[in-house]
Each structure stands twice: as structure tokens, then as C-alpha cells.
Amino acid sequence: RKEVEQDPGPFNVPEGATVAFNCTYSNSASQSFFWYRQDCRKEPKLLMSVYSSGNEDGRFTAQLNRASQYISLLIRDSKLSDSATYLCVVIKAAGNKLTFGGGTRVLVKP
Amino acid sequence: ETGVTQSPTHLIKTRGQQVTLRCSSQSGHNTVSWYQQALGQGPQFIFQYYREEENGRGNFPPRFSGLQFPNYSSELNVNALELDDSALYLCASRPGLAAQETQYFGPGTRLLVL
Numbered sequence: 429r430k431e432v433e434q435d436p437g438p439f440n441v442p443e444g445a446t447v448a449f450n451c452t453y454s455n456s457a458s459q460s461f462f463w464y465r466q467d468c469r470k471e472p473k474l475l476m477s478v479y480s481s482g483n484e485d486g487r488f489t490a491q492l493n494r495a496s497q498y499i500s501l502l503i504r505d506s507k508l509s510d511s512a513t514y515l516c517v518v519i520k521a522a523g524n525k526l527t528f529g530g531g532t533r534v535l536v537k538p
Numbered sequence: 539e540t541g542v543t544q545s546p547t548h549l550i551k552t553r554g555q556q557v558t559l560r561c562s563s564q565s566g567h568n569t570v571s572w573y574q575q576a577l578g579q580g581p582q583f584i585f586q587y588y589r590e591e592e593n594g595r596g597n598f599p600p601r602f603s604g605l606q607f608p609n610y611s612s613e614l615n616v617n618a619l620e621l622d623d624s625a626l627y628l629c630a631s632r633p634g635l636a637a638q639e640t641q642y643f644g645p646g647t648r649l650l651v652l
Contacts (some may be wrong), residue, residue, distance in 0.1 A: 432580075434580075436578075470645070471540075471628055471643040471644060471646050472581065472643050473540075473643070474629070474640050474641075491549050515580055515581075518618075523597065525571065525583040525586060525594055526571070526573075526581075526583065526630075526641060527583065528573075528580035528581045528582070530578075530579050530580045531580050532580050
């Protein structure tokens with residue numbers, strides 16, 4: 429089983445719609461969680477950190493469920509520019525490396 | 539931009555050759571990590587350097603090696619290249635080892651092994 433798993437998609441989303449997807453992690457000792465965004469042929473860029481209480485940044489909402497060991501990302505009012513691959517990232521308590529999921533591809537269409 | 543630069547941007551090599559990839563970290567960042575991203579997959583951790591010492595290594599064979607210099611720039615060396623080494627190689631820097639600190643990625647080097 430992979431340490432961090434994501435549905436690869438693609439999620440085809442009409443412009444203006446809401447899309448949500450999850451990421452599961454296997455190590456219960458994981459300490460920090462993030463969502464990164466990666467555009468085609470570009471480097472990953474931090475989208476947002478994920479806090480235990482959940483957090484929101486504009487149209488993006490991230491949630492953490494430690495009991496079920498998953499994090500989620502919700503995008504409201506999707507824009508064409510939201511088309512990208514969204515990478516879930518987990519950092520274990522004992523180490524400092526980023527463990528990435530395989531990414532979820534989102535395609536927002538007019 | 540993140541201030542992290544990598545060179546070269548693209549590279550073509552043949553099986554068995556050796557390659558050196560370079561990364562200049564953002565000013566003030568003493569920690570550099572290297573990742574390999576195969577097509578359609580998420581980045582995989584290769585290793586990390588903190589103040590010129592290797593500080594963590596992923597599941598990669600010894601033919602993947604690295605260095606960090608006093609100015610905190612870094613190199614990734616791969617010997618005896620294999621076809622499966624074709625990937626995007628990313629480096630990321632951050633100010634220290636704290637887990638919560640954001641890592642800033644460079645644009646990557648695309649390596650093609652023929």
C-alpha cells in the first residue's frame with residue numbers, strides 16, 4: 429500500500445461548479461499536511477497547509493480527518509485557471525521529507 | 539518565482555552514462571531536498587542535505603549521490619544511467635529542518651535517457 433494515495437482523476441468540472449477530492453495516508457504519526465498545485469510541465473507550488481481545525485483560503489477549503497487518516501480539498505466556483513494536478517503532501521513526525529501522493533488531475537471546462 | 543534555480547533545464551543522455559544536475563537554493567536556505575518525478579506520478583524523495591551533510595535518504599540506489607556546498611547550493615549525481623531514470627528532477631529548499639517550513643521548488647531538470 430502506498431503511503432499517500434489519491435484518485436488520479438481526471439475530474440472534469442464545469443466552470444463555476446464545486447469539486448472535492450480526498451487523499452488518504454497510511455502513517456498515523458504523520459504530522460503536517462499540505463496541498464500543492466502542479467501545472468503541466470511545471471514545478472509543484474504550495475497551495476495551502478491543512479490544519480486540524482480545517483482552513484479556508486478564498487475558494488479553497490482543506491480539511492483533515494485524523495481518525496480516518498485522510499485530507500480533503502474542495503474548490504468552489506471553479507475557474508478555468510484551476511485546471512491543474514493537485515498533489516497531497518504528508519510529512520511524518522520523525523522525518524523531514526515530503527511524501528507526495530500521485531496527484532489528482534482537475535480539468536475545468538467552459 | 540521561488541528564487542530556486544536548477545540547471546540544465548533539459549538533458550538527453552544514453553544508458554550507462556553519468557549525469558550531474560545542479561541546484562541553487564533560495565538565499566538563506568540551508569536545507570535542500572531532491573525529488574524524482576516520473577511522468578504521471580508524484581515526486582519521490584531522493585535525499586536531503588542540511589548544512590552540507592546528507593540528512594535523510596529515500597529508496598534510491600547508491601548510484602544516486604549528492605553534495606551540498608558551503609553556499610548551500612547542491613548537486614545530484616546519477617551514475618550508470620538506466621532508461622527508468624528518465625524523469626523530472628526537482629530540488630526544493632527551505633530555511634531549516636522544521637517540518638512545518640514550506641519547501642520552495644525549482645523549475646526542475648528534465649532528463650531523458652535513451
